[in-house]
Structures are given as C-alpha cells and as structure tokens.
Amino acid sequence: MDFIYEKDITSATRAEIYALTQALSPEFFTPDFPDSLRRDMLMQRAFCLREGGSIRAAIVYTGMEGSAYINVMLAAPGHAGKGAGSALMAAFVGHVEAEYGLRSIDLDTFSPETKPSYAATVAFYEKHGFAITRRTPDYWGPGTLTLRMEKTW
Secondary structure, X not given: OEEEEXXXXXXXXXXXXXXXHHHHOOXXXXXXXXXXXXXXXHHOEEEEEEEOOEEEEEXXXXXXXXXXXXXXXXXXXXXXXXXXXXXXXXXXXHHHHHHHOOOEEEEEEEOOOOOOOHHHHHHHHHHOOOEEEEEEEXXXXXXXXXXXXXXXX
C-alpha cells in the first residue's frame, strides 16, 4: 500500500476518482456530484491509498478557514469496511499537520436521517475523532439535513 499526495491532481487520478464517484452514486451522492467534483478537483488536492496501481481509498480536500476541508472521502467498491479508510484517515491527519501545520479537519456529510447509508459514514468519522458541530437543513436540496463535522487535536 502506498499513500500518494497530489498537490495538482493528475488527469489520471481525477478520472479514477470520478469513476469511483459514479460507481458509488446514487447510494452516496447526489446525481450532479460526480460532475461537480470533477470540476472541483482542478482546484483541490488529493491524498490517496493505492494498492496494485489502483485507488483503494481517497480524500479530495482543500483549505477553508484555517482548517483542512474534506470535499469527499471514498473507498473503492469492495474495499469499504476493510481498514483502507482508517489507514488513509490516520495518514491524512499526519499529512495535514506535517505539510501545512494544521490541527483541524472539517467536512460536511449527509445525516443518516437524510440518507440511511450514511449511518456508517457518520460512525466512521466519529470513530476517528470527528464531532458534529452544526446541522444545516436543505443544504444539499430540499428535505436534506447536512452535518458539519470537525476533528481537532
């Protein structure tokens, strides 16, 4: 396993992450998310766990308000729940501290009330020290509830 940091995300990595978001939609993402992310990746960074030349898990992130902000974290189909995400998150925490001197990470995610499949997502982040700091109704569309989660150390 290799952890790969891309300050300027290569077109090959963008294409692979785009394909993964398409494969994980609609269970996890809104219909427009893969195309939106593909554009966003032109201005963001990636931290990936690769094995055998393929992405097993990835974090696409940027900086916001003095914190690292995770735009998306995903595991390749068939690799969720097998430790790749935990290994990636642990390495990412070390990366943002060493590379940028940051001691906090923020993200927004669907609440399990909006998308039941996100119960495991929220539990994953809580297991890794994230806490819910805000609840925003209708952020990603009418009837949705978005959770802002933050980890500080």
